Amino acid sequence: VREYLTSSRITMPVFQLTGSQRLGSDLYGVAYAGMLESMYGGAGGELLYRPMGERWAIGADVNWVKQRGFDQDFSFRAYHVVTGQLTGYFNLGYKDITLKLSAGRYLAGDWGTTIDVSREFRNGVRMGAYATFTNVSAAQFGEGSFDKGIYLSIPFDLILPSSHVHWKRWLRCAS
Numbered sequence: 001v002r003e004y005l006t007s008s009r010i011t012m013p014v015f016q017l018t019g020s021q022r023l024g025s026d027l028y029g030v031a032y033a034g035m036l037e038s039m040y041g042g043a044g045g046e047l048l049y050r051p052m053g054e055r056w057a058i059g060a061d062v063n064w065v066k067q068r069g070f071d072q073d074f075s076f077r078a079y080h081v082v083t084g085q086l087t088g089y090f091n092l093g094y095k096d097i098t099l100k101l102s103a104g105r106y107l108a109g110d111w112g113t114t115i116d117v118s119r120e121f122r123n124g125v126r127m128g129a130y131a132t133f134t135n136v137s138a139a140q141f142g143e144g145s146f147d148k149g150i151y152l153s154i155p156f157d158l159i160l161p162s163s164h165v166h167w168k169r170w171l172r173c174a175s
Contacts, residue, residue, distance in 0.1 A: 003070040004038055011072035013038040026051045038072055040065040040107065042080075055091040060084070065107065081109050096120045110134040124155040 016034035023029050026049055033043035044063030050056075062084040069075030085104030092099060100116040111134060118128025132147040 001039075004068075004072060007070035008072060011038070012074075013072060023047075035068065035072075035074075036063075036065065039068055041068050041076065042066055044083075050089075055093055057089040059087045059089070061087075081105075081107060083107060085114075106132070106134060108134075108136070110136045112136075118151075126153040127151070 012035060014035055014037060016032055016036055018030060018032040020028070020030040028048045028050070029045065031043075031045040035041040036044075042063055042065035044061060044065070046059055046061040048057055048059040050058075062082065064080070064082050066080040067077040069077060083105050085102040087100060087102040090099045091097070097117065097119045100114075100118070102114040102116070103112070105111050112132055113134075114130055114132040116128055116130040118126050120126045127150075129150045130148065134146070
């Protein structure tokens with residue numbers, strides 16, 4: 001991580017093309033390619049099945065990613081992997097709390113499960129916590145033996161002149 005943060009004064013952390021489409025009455029898709037984050041670039045896609053009026057949905061994603069060069073330009077390193085998850089979403093019907101359970105392959109090539117609980121407020125702000133358990137041993141992983149964290153997502157489209165709503169926001173159930 002240090003090399004990504006210190007190798008270049010000018011960086012391109014994200015450069016991505018994304019297309020989303022409603023594929024059927026209850027089926028949605030998205031495809032993307034580019035520099036997906038500061039350390040990985042690649043291509044992938046997601047499908048989401050959400051029956052109208054239901055509080056649940058199921059999604060699947062597959063991604064081919066390659067580790068980016070430390071300068072965060074268009075260069076790449078040798079490491080690459082195919083990742084993917086099958087994800088179930090369930091709106092608890094209480095205070096816009098969503099439970100998300102994912103299982104699949106992660107960036108390190110390990111296999112596991114992520115549990116995510118979050119709440120989306122009326123202004124679009126989402127706050128949540130997650131824990132990921134994989135087949136990597138506690139001795140290999142280090143302190144804590146699994147990945148966990150809390151997050152806060154603030155949608156800046158509230159202050160922009162036009163808004164592009166990501167397809168996953170369709171998960172929100174009508175009150």
